[in-house]
Amino acid sequence: QVQLQESGPGLVKPSQTLSLTCTVSGGSITTNSYYWTWIRQPPGKGLEYMGAIGYRGGTYYSPSLKSRTSISRNTSKDQFTLQLNSVTPEDTAVYYCAAGFGLRTVGSWGQETQVTVSS
Numbered sequence: 877q878v879q880l881q882e883s884g885p886g887l888v889k890p891s892q893t894l895s896l897t898c899t900v901s902g903g904s905i906t907t908n909s910y911y912w913t914w915i916r917q918p919p920g921k922g923l924e925y926m927g928a929i930g931y932r933g934g935t936y937y938s939p940s941l942k943s944r945t946s947i948s949r950n951t952s953k954d955q956f957t958l959q960l961n962s963v964t965p966e967d968t969a970v971y972y973c974a975a976g977f978g979l980r981t982v983g984s985w986g987q988e989t990q991v992t993v994s995s
Contacts, residue, residue, distance in 0.1 A: 878903035878910075880973050880986035888993050893961050898973030898986055900954040906931050911979045914947060914958045916969040924969075928979060929956050936979060963993045 884896035898912070905912060913928040927937035929947045937945050941960070949956040960967060973986035 878984050882986040882989045894963050895959050897957045905954045912956045913974045915972045918969040965993045968993045
């Protein structure tokens with residue numbers, strides 16, 4: 877089972893871009909049929925699927941966030957990165973990176989990152 881380590885700032889100002897990186901260990905980001913996912917949980921709400929990048933580099937986004945979200949990867953570092961543009965206080969949440977065998981499946985979770993959007 878892979879291990880995931882998130883990194884990135886915990887505070888972002890409104891209108892700026894939120895950027896989080898997830899580093900994979902114990903496996904490769906190009907492992908066949910693996911999908912690398914970002915999920916968030918706003919305070920008092922349930923988990924929200926944001927999007928994923930697949931083992932071949934294809935990207936998949938939640939329709940509600942697609943216009944502001946970009947997920948990319950660095951295969952030489954086994955990392956994948958979330959960028960969320962034009963953030964507002966409503967983007968304040970706990971953010972998770974995750975991985976699974978198949979799209980929208982999760983077998984491994986990162987440690988979570990609290991991101992607050994505030995001036």
